[in-house]
Amino acid sequence: MSIDFSQYDPTSLSIPAAPFSDPSIIPHFEKGSVPRHVGVIMDGNGRWAKERGWVRTEGHRHAEPVVFDIIAAAIEAGVRYLTLYTFSTENWNRSPSEVRFLMGFSRDIIHRRVDQMNEWGVRVRWSGRRPRLWKSVIDELERAEEITKNNKTIDVVFCINYGGRAEIADAASAIARQVAAGKLKGDRVSEKMIAEHLYNPDIPDCDLVIRTSGEQRVSNFLAWEAAYAEFEFVPELFPDCNREVFWRCIEDYTHRHRRFGKA
Numbered sequence: 001m002s003i004d005f006s007q008y009d010p011t012s013l014s015i016p017a018a019p020f021s022d023p024s025i026i027p028h029f030e031k032g033s034v035p036r037h038v039g040v041i042m043d044g045n046g047r048w049a050k051e052r053g054w055v056r057t058e059g060h061r062h063a064e065p066v067v068f069d070i071i072a073a074a075i076e077a078g079v080r081y082l083t084l085y086t087f088s089t090e091n092w093n094r095s096p097s098e099v100r101f102l103m104g105f106s107r108d109i110i111h112r113r114v115d116q117m118n119e120w121g122v123r124v125r126w127s128g129r130r131p132r133l134w135k136s137v138i139d140e141l142e143r144a145e146e147i148t149k150n151n152k153t154i155d156v157v158f159c160i161n162y163g164g165r166a167e168i169a170d171a172a173s174a175i176a177r178q179v180a181a182g183k184l185k186g187d188r189v190s191e192k193m194i195a196e197h198l199y200n201p202d203i204p205d206c207d208l209v210i211r212t213s214g215e216q217r218v219s220n221f222l223a224w225e226a227a228y229a230e231f232e233f234v235p236e237l238f239p240d241c242n243r244e245v246f247w248r249c250i251e252d253y254t255h256r257h258r259r260f261g262k263a
């Protein structure tokens with residue numbers, strides 16, 4: 001199906017005006033109980049559009065305001081790192097027109113939202129592989145990273161051309177280069193060393209992964225960082241999500257008992 005992109009009007013969708021809710025509606029989370037790092041697998045856009053008889057890309061378009069509602073929710077809950085699965089290494093297998101839409105759309109969102117994120121105290125980060133990713137997307141991501149680099153309220157990581165296995169393979173390659181250069185002994189490779197060669201080594205492990213749309217799988221998200229994460233699978237399709245859905249997941253997480261292998 002061909003899509004007429006000239007009809008695409010990014011300003012037609014409602015967006016949250018401010019990151020701050022009426023304080024009376026923000027749930028009270030016990031100090032120290034909120035996950036430091038939350039990852040979100042934003043899934044179900046295509047099905048949401050299909051339910052309405054629309055093309056899949058309409059679902060992606062309607063996801064934009066939800067992304068910013070979730071960022072606002074994370075700020076209000078006191079989450080320090082939020083990782084958003086935006087485009088996976090497997091998503092290249094979609095139709096050329098959908099891939100083209102997702103690339104252009106990601107680039108445009110970063111461009112038109114960078115000032116808003118900057119005002120909110122967001123430090124924009126990118127996690128993913130360079131080869132194959134559109135240069136214009138990388139340029140916007142790097143520009144946003146530069147503009148927001150001193151912000152400290154929350155780090156928002158956009159995973160674009162990201163795969164958990166690709167990230168580990170890339171770390172292994174970097175380490176192998178050091179071994180080949182004689183800087184490191186091959187039998188001295190440790191978990192710590194691999195963690196230090198991930199795309200954003202300063203970001204701590206993921207505490208909670210939320211996946212929308214009812215699917216209960218990982219789909220190559222944060223294979224290393226979420227090795228000990230808690231999971232929340234919510235039935236809502238991503239375009240139907242909002243900050244209440246996010247807070248519900250945080251609230252549920254606060255009742256989890258994480259053992260990390262201890263008895």
Ligand code: IPE
Binds near residue numbers: 044087
């Ligand atoms: C998530 O929604 C967005 C991306 C993976 C880019 P989908 O496009 O996967 O929507 P469904 O899962 O097909 O409904």
Ligand code: IPE
Binds near residue numbers: 085
């Ligand atoms: C995971 O969703 C990738 C993103 C949300 C970016 P998919 O829709 O691509 O995953 P599968 O195909 O259902 O596993």
Ligand code: MG
Binds near residue numbers: 043044045
């Ligand atoms: Mg999907």
